[in-house]
Amino acid sequence: MKKIAFATFVSGLMVSSVYAQPSVMPSASEMISSTGIVQVDSNTVVRYVTPAATDFTASSLIGAQVYNVDDENIGEVKDIILDKDDVGGFVIGVGGFLGIGERYVAVSPETVQMTNDYGKWKFIINATKDSLKTAPEFKYEGR
16 A cells, blocks of 8 residues: 555656646746746636546645654654655654754655555655754755
8 A cells, every 4th residue: 555655656746747848937028036926928828737536735745744664753744845847855844842842854755655544644764753853954945
């Protein structure tokens, strides 16, 4: 079950890049420098998406519990890092109590095994809570 869920996740990411259109960077005149807003071409037609039965939303992953290979709860997924075409990493909150003293670490998606147990996502990584507490800290820009 665990391997099937992870394989489905990875194949979904690969398929999504097949359907992606090549992106074109906006010209300097299209970019409003003071706000960073890109003006959309008025000829651009909206394309709608119908998710497949195997698709899932990022919001269903945020808040998922993270366990180590010994099935000990070691953290919680707090955020998802997206790069140009893919998931770049998962931000895991480690330690602390009720959010106080918690620190964030970002882990590569290749090091995470995802399973769906009765509708709830569960992440499994080969790490201990102590190793995550000493891992390089992830900091949000501007916070």
